[in-house]
Amino acid sequence: MTDSGRRRGRPSTGVREAVLAATEEILAEAGVARLSTKEIARRAGVAESSIFYHFTDRLGLLQAVVALHLPRFKDVAEGLRAGEGELRGNLVALVEALEAFYTRIAPILAAVQSDAELRARFATRGAGEVIGPRRGVAPIAAYFAAEREAGRLRADLDVESAALLVMGAAHQRAVFAGLGGPVPGAVGEIVDVLIPGLTAG
Amino acid sequence: MTDSGRRRGRPSTGVREAVLAATEEILAEAGVARLSTKEIARRAGVAESSIFYHFTDRLGLLQAVVALHLPRFKDVAEGLRAGEGELRGNLVALVEALEAFYTRIAPILAAVQSDAELRARFATRGAGEVIGPRRGVAPIAAYFAAEREAGRLRADLDVESAALLVMGAAHQRAVFAGLGGPVPGAVGEIVDVLIPGLTAG
DNA sequence: GTCTATAAGTTGATAGAC
């Protein structure tokens, strides 16, 4: 407000960021079960107590990591242009983008699901809201609604069911890919099975 | 071999079973993060060391719990009669059975995904094989193949894609239900969106 | 804001009696 170059709040030495990065690293490599504040501090090259200074406690840190990633879900749907391009191409791109998203947040999702208390912290705001039933389906359903409005999908299509099918397929592919081995069914073939139900009267 | 009433191996005092039951209980209630051998022993009413006698180590116990549940996936597909009944009814029943299955094993799946070492133990045999890409899709794909053979699905249907879509929808519903709040899209509506792509030429 | 030092409690696992 007063000085122009004056920074608001945290001068930021990068400790907070280093801790978050180290946490994501461990989460992806070893899983929540192996996530300890000691190991995080070691990897981040900071003091263990700094973690508690910035995030209050272990679950606070986990919350921060989740909060960091979930907004990116919105980006997936925002990249879509309903009514433009080829419908099939749009759907393939959507499934692929969703699959990539699910792959990236898989370790974080596992972390949330592995602790009931952490899950409870997100009951009101957080994962439950963003990738959960309500807001999670909404952006994808909105895309389908827009395509429907553009006359490219059947007028009586239940857009939430369509969204759930697409998200489910992408999630399932991400899970399978994570378990190793080839994922059954190419994205194009999945979309081809889906399209008649979206377009036909 | 010699005596008729002679039991083979473990006389079984029920400790093993009590430990497994207690483990599943904690897994469902609190998640893997809160699963300790101490708490298991307390709930099961047995000595902590008995756990190690029966399961070697903590991961061995987790392995046993997973092994206990995964075979039940086969039951889901076996309940289906291809070519019989109404196709739509069969599909609704399939999605519902799959959703119930995913709901039941959700805490166990989370446990597997939360520890890279545990996941590695199942790389060859275990979760990866049974609910993973290969064998996981197979029973469902086999059902679709049978319906296709019965002439109730289009001849060129990619049964693996169809299986992945159905499993994905069921899994997604289970995940959403677990996060709380109403699940978008009724099973019937989802199946209705799916059917044209399965039957139409 | 970041550190060092420290503490109280819990962890998975073993040894050995019965």
Place this chain on the structure above:
DNA sequence: GTCTATCAACTTATAGAC
């Protein structure tokens, strides 16, 4: 097979110097 007793290592978290 099941127990009691025990362990060292590790866990999250706090206090206080800089």
